[in-house]
Amino acid sequence: MNYKKQLEEYFKEVDIRCVLGLSIDCVIFGFYDNQLKVLLLRWKQTEEWGLPGGFIYKNESVDVAAQRILEERTGIKELFLQQFHTFGEDVRYNRQEISQKLSWPDTSSRQWPDRTVSIGYFALVDFSKVTPTADFLTDECRWWDVEKLPSLLFDHNHIVAVALRTLRVQLSWQPVGYNLLPEKFTMPELQRLYETILNRPLDPRNFSKKMRALGIIERLEEQRKGGAFKSPYLFRFNKEKYEKALQEGNLAFS
């Protein structure tokens, strides 16, 4: 079966099995080599890149659908995905242009409505723990520097920008490093993560003071050995205090 035929079959199945007019897009951030990356797919037989996304089965919650879609499209399993925004502009992109770029079959007989509202999810993952793999719709799946993204399909540049803004805002009140750093880390390592996401330098003394004032990380007696500099102390998140602070919804004013 050639690709165009496969696409036709895919669309047919989507119209029958899925919630019409709704989609999900996933922005997967990775942290590596002091760079913030985002995971993109290259659509089959094109040079066009976009986010991993898909549709919701009729009897499936959108949260479950987001997990399934991410796994089907990239091979990444059991990731903590967070819903961050629903994109509901009446015209999100030029449909005809997309259809041409991706050489889509004639879709005029589809049941799908004229507009699609997309629910955005994002996650921050340990770059080294995932092995992205392309699916039947795509030729390639790989990480891109957030600062050097190509022009993406649909409104995906906008979706990445909103996800990034959300991530930066959350950094002010949520220790996002929690899932991203090893169990034990040094203060400079934590600071580098924050600096990369915020894309600007932070003052080490202030940073350390503020992080410790949150009361959710604790200094261990161990030190990191073997570096060229003075051995820095190791820290870890106090999971209990962290969960409690999050539940009270109030890290900055604890």
Next chain:
Amino acid sequence: MNYKKQLEEYFKEVDIRCVLGLSIDCVIFGFYDNQLKVLLLRWKQTEEWGLPGGFIYKNESVDVAAQRILEERTGIKELFLQQFHTFGEDVRYNRQEISQKLSWPDTSSRQWPDRTVSIGYFALVDFSKVTPTADFLTDECRWWDVEKLPSLLFDHNHIVAVALRTLRVQLSWQPVGYNLLPEKFTMPELQRLYETILNRPLDPRNFSKKMRALGIIERLEEQRKGGAFKSPYLFRFNKEKYEKALQEGNLAFS
């Protein structure tokens, strides 16, 4: 035209003019008498309360729809509504039960799909500046104490709970008092607002220190006169600094 007939006409128009399977729900918080309130509607000829909500026209963005719906259903205009979460569980409520409670006409011939995904918006308003009015679907529109809500229609108790959690979390990094307090306010007034939303007491010295450390409020030379106690200084938000901090997405780590 009786109410049942009106409802039938309303549903018919919704199916023709609106995006199928999607709705909007608005959680409007008000602050009055040291109490956090939420605006609810009582459905016509029932004792059933729910949030103001409605549907999106086919050529209308969801943000614009949210504003329009709120105005149509409560008379409140030009409110800054913020999208906070999309409710996409596969079964959000018992449809038959709702239909019975609200004495809905037979809806089996409707084009509307079996499930509705709802996009939640919330706002925090100056209680004294709005005059809620009931629309043709409802008999009454009034404020309820957040702590004393009745059992609401659909999954609206859950929606209010998520909005409240979001509000509390945002309080950690956003000066939500900005739209809610008079232009000039005292530190104890600001603190009472925070305490009400967080539903717990805060230490006055710490609170004042933290708020001022954010660098977004400034002390005026004026004092509030006429109280029984020592005249407190007046403060105001510095709009420019506030906007800048919000854009940088980073109030806590400035």
